[in-house]
Amino acid sequence: MGKLALEHTLQGHKGRIWGVSWHPKGNAFASCGEDKTIRIWSLSGSTWTTKTILSDGHKRTIREISWSPCGQYLTSASFDGTTAIWSKTSGEFECIATLEGHENEVKSVSWSHSGSLLATCSRDKSVWIWELAGDDEFDCAAVLNSHTQDVKRVVWHPKKEILASASYDNTIKMYAENAADNDWYSTATLESHTSTVWSIDFDADGERLVSCSDDKTLKIWRAYPPGNEEGIFTPDNETVWKCVCTISGEHSRVIYDVSWCKKTGLIATACGDDAIRIFKEDANSQKNEPTFSMITSEDKAHLQDVNAVKWNPSQEGQLISCSDDGTIKLWKFIE
Amino acid sequence: MPAEIENINPNVYGKRKEREVTANEEDENVPDPFDTREIFDLIRNINDPEHPLTLEELHVVQEDLIDVNDGKNEINIKFTPTIPHCSMATLIGLSIRVKLLRSLPPRFKVNVEITPGTHSSENAVNKQLADKERIAAALENKHLADVINQCISSKV
Numbered sequence: 210m211g212k213l214a215l216e217h218t219l220q221g222h223k224g225r226i227w228g229v230s231w232h233p234k235g236n237a238f239a240s241c242g243e244d245k246t247i248r249i250w251s252l253s254g255s256t257w258t259t260k261t262i263l264s265d266g267h268k269r270t271i272r273e274i275s276w277s278p279c280g281q282y283l284t285s286a287s288f289d290g291t292t293a294i295w296s297k298t299s300g301e302f303e304c305i306a307t308l309e310g311h312e313n314e315v316k317s318v319s320w321s322h323s324g325s326l327l328a329t330c331s332r333d334k335s336v337w338i339w340e341l342a343g344d345d346e347f348d349c350a351a352v353l354n355s356h357t358q359d360v361k362r363v364v365w366h367p368k369k370e371i372l373a374s375a376s377y378d379n380t381i382k383m384y385a386e387n388a389a390d391n392d393w394y395s396t397a398t399l400e401s402h403t404s405t406v407w408s409i410d411f412d413a414d415g416e417r418l419v420s421c422s423d424d425k426t427l428k429i430w431r432a433y434p435p436g437n438e439e440g441i442f443t444p445d446n447e448t449v450w451k452c453v454c455t456i457s458g459e460h461s462r463v464i465y466d467v468s469w470c471k472k473t474g475l476i477a478t479a480c481g482d483d484a485i486r487i488f489k490e491d492a493n494s495q496k497n498e499p500t501f502s503m504i505t506s507e508d509k510a511h512l513q514d515v516n517a518v519k520w521n522p523s524q525e526g527q528l529i530s531c532s533d534d535g536t537i538k539l540w541k542f543i544e
Numbered sequence: 545m546p547a548e549i550e551n552i553n554p555n556v557y558g559k560r561k562e563r564e565v566t567a568n569e570e571d572e573n574v575p576d577p578f579d580t581r582e583i584f585d586l587i588r589n590i591n592d593p594e595h596p597l598t599l600e601e602l603h604v605v606q607e608d609l610i611d612v613n614d615g616k617n618e619i620n621i622k623f624t625p626t627i628p629h630c631s632m633a634t635l636i637g638l639s640i641r642v643k644l645l646r647s648l649p650p651r652f653k654v655n656v657e658i659t660p661g662t663h664s665s666e667n668a669v670n671k672q673l674a675d676k677e678r679i680a681a682a683l684e685n686k687h688l689a690d691v692i693n694q695c696i697s698s699k700v
Binding site: 225243269270272288313314316332359361377404405423462463481482512513514533534 | 650651653671674675676677678680681684
């Protein structure tokens with residue numbers, strides 16, 4: 210068993226906070242919410258304070274923010290249908306581009322590991338891939354209409370140019386670029402959840418994916434590439450993703466977010482029952498039938514729904530969360 | 545079923561009397577947990593989007609379809625559309641949700657669902673009403689917010 214020790218409780222946003230995102234160096238983070246602002250926080254002395262407030266980028270709720278791998282750019286996805294790119298190259302953050310194209314709310318934005326591609330998704334059921342064309346220019350490289358409903362989240366593979374998306378249609382889809390004609394297409398559909406898939410995250414190698422859902426379960430998926438040693442059939446020579454583990458009975462309401470720590474392998478969840486839970490893979494876990502145990506449940510982590518959790522990418526064991534209660538909390542996981 | 549799907553002539557029912565305030569309720573020293581009648585009183589006067597009638601008068605909401613667990617901070621409400629194809633079901637559910645969102649302490653988890661077996665798209669409507677992200681986005685749409693405000697504003 211372990212425990213989550215609360216290090217800081219931060220206030221500043223008005224109303225619901227939807228998203229938090231660590232700077233790749235782990236010494237700063239951004240937050241966003243229904244007050245239509247982005248706050249950038251960093252440590253001064255022993256307290257976290259807001260260094261910058263970006264308030265002129267969006268006309269409606271900001272659903273998610275995401276840092277580029279180099280840490281120079283910050284992107285924000287908004288219910289106003291646009292995605293804004295903020296750059297710090299001149300010292301202060303300024304909006305250098307606004308990506309338009311989605312018909313309604315943009316729900317999520319994610320950078321590829323190389324920083325050359327950006328993905329967005331929307332209630333309009335589409336996933337868009339954007340290419341960094343010049344200094345401040347982004348070209349639309351693909352519009353993918355594979356989902357039949359609202360797309361809730363897009364996340365890039367940590368090492369390859371493979372994109373995953375999660376949807377209100379209860380499925381997860383994988384996408385890759387066809388080397389022959391440079392066209393993006395859906396390579397796999399991951400079906401097993403019985404309601405909306407709210408969030409997904411890859412493990413450190415990108416060989417596994419964790420998903421969380423309105424069906425109150427967590428699922429672990431494993432990639433089986435063509436020629437896999439298990440002999441699992443791969444139609445059309447495409448990697449097959451199989452659900453190898455379902456964790457049910459631990460969450461009492463919808464699970465809004467999941468974060469797979471790239472350093473420790475721990476999985477954290479943000480739940481509509483106000484709790485944050487931590488899962489660890491068992492020591493005797495099998496590759497094709499892994500098992501996980503809940504090692505911590507912080508029952509009243511927040512006063513209302515927890516909307517997001519993110520492990521610090523460089524500081525082992527540090528976790529950040531945000532909630533409908535208008536607070537951000539920093540936690541230290543102690544095993 | 546006739547081609548026109550909306551209910552032109554709904555059954556209309558009587559209204560409940562005002563709640564009688566008990567001595568215990570007036571005593572500040574006695575804890576006064578939320579009960580079904582209190583929740584019912586909050587939503588019974590919501591206006592139907594189509595008729596000049598309240599949800600109570602149409603039996604869309606009924607006290608015995610409300611379940612309150614004050615200790616667990618949970619409220620479950622079932623509402624019954626007047627006809628199984630009612631295209632207003634989502635709007636009615638949204639109005640109930642918004643009314644309670646604005647009236648109750650934020651500790652409560654409110655579930656609003658269609659009474660099982662009373663609507664042709666029951667699952668789809670329930671899924672929408674449970675998705676707080678869609679609700680948040682809908683409330684930022686000025687037109688829809690105006691319609692909902694009209695439904696939940698009480699007629700004086």
